[in-house]
């Protein structure tokens with residue numbers, strides 16, 4: 001799982017409000033905020049796969065008086081990103097959130113944190129093989145509570161896998177709520193709602209291996 005990419009430096013374009021990465025982040029955050037607004041007064045569970053520094057969820061919750069009703073597990077492999085996310089959680093007093101320093105491809109990393117009401121897969125599907133994308137989508141019913149939402153991102157650089165991603169999500173019991181594919185940038189952001197039957201979490205298994 002060692003990678004040539006520096007996943008701490010990968011976050012630097014977030015410092016530029018106009019960067020494509022920040023534009024993507026703002027879309028993801030808008031959908032997280034909408035998701036919260038549509039479920040007032042409920043306790044909610046979130047899982048973030050390969051969470052990085054956790055900016056999507058943490059920045060949304062930092063600005064909300066109802067952050068206390070959210071419990072979340074952020075799963076991240078790079079210890080520097082884990083440290084940043086934990087620091088932000090402490091600074092925001094987001095007591096329901098934890099960061100697990102672990103392999104998000106390993107199903108055991110989700111034990112005790114699922115079924116989740118929101119699964120965030122930002123920056124995951126473009127960094128794993130097509131077969132692993134399909135396997136991860138097929139396994140989502142093990143991570144999702146009834147009516148859960150999945151927010152995902154994926155580059156549309158050729159060959160564009162997003163038509164297949166959307167078809168595999170439909171096959172796995174998801175209905176599309178939104179799909180953003182801005183013309184001037186390669187990223188896309190999708191939002192899907194789970195209408196299928198949740199499945200118990202397998203005791204062991206590998207969803208994906210990050211590309212090195």
Ligand SMILES: C[S@@+](CC[C@H](N)C(=O)[O-])C[C@H]1O[C@@H](n2cnc3c(N)ncnc32)[C@H](O)[C@@H]1O
Pocket residue numbers: 001007008010049050051052053054055056075076077078081102103104105121122123124127210
């Ligand atoms: C493209 S970045 C996305 C970060 C974050 N989700 C975002 O959108 O800002 C991918 C992240 O996955 C992390 N990562 C790589 N392999 C991983 C693994 N097997 N399990 C958990 N995290 C992993 C990297 O350290 C990096 O922070």
